[in-house]
Amino acid sequence: METFFAVAFSFPTVVFSVLLCVAILYWLISLLGMGDIDADGDIDAVGDFSGLMVTLGLQGVPLPLVLTLLFLFGWLASYFVDLVFGSLVPAGVLNWLYGAAVIFSALVASVLVTSIVVRPLRPLFRRAFLQPLQKRIVGTPCVVISSRVTETSGRGETVLDGAHLVLQIRSHSPLSRRERAVIIEHIPDKNAWWVVPESEFHSGGTTG
16 A cells, blocks of 8 residues: 555656546536536537547547546556556656656557547437537527538537537538538537528528
8 A cells, every 4th residue: 555655646647646636526526516517528629629639539528527537547557657667767857757758658548548438438428418409509600710611521619608619510601710600400420510601591591
């Protein structure tokens, strides 16, 4: 037990220990009803971070769950690496370089493992939360944030209950960055939304 605490609360593992403690505290507060868990698995994170989440294969489940898994797997990787090799590294600059390398390697490993773990969880969150979300999002305006929107690609930002949400959007009419559109239909198999230009929507041309 003494060895466990010595490794868990020494550099570099202590970095993940602190992050994991914060995540555990968050879940405890949520379970006590003092906080809300963002369980809209169909929504990406706000801004450019959403693109990173998709690239890493971490989209489709609540962000708090993704972060918790990242911290957990990062902690496990860092702990066992430091347990085996930590005593072999001399103190000083080499120890800091070693720690930085362990943290980076643990992060890479945790991203890979988390992307595999969340894959089977996505349908669960989609079934549980997508239908109410669809009804609330359809009909809301959005702003194009990608360079363009076509029938096969594009992203837009909308505001729902004061929260800025970034969605994958598609349009039969080409749209450019900062143009306004209206969400008219969900595309379940692509986890995206059909939109039409705002002017077309108000003129009555809403067929998708």
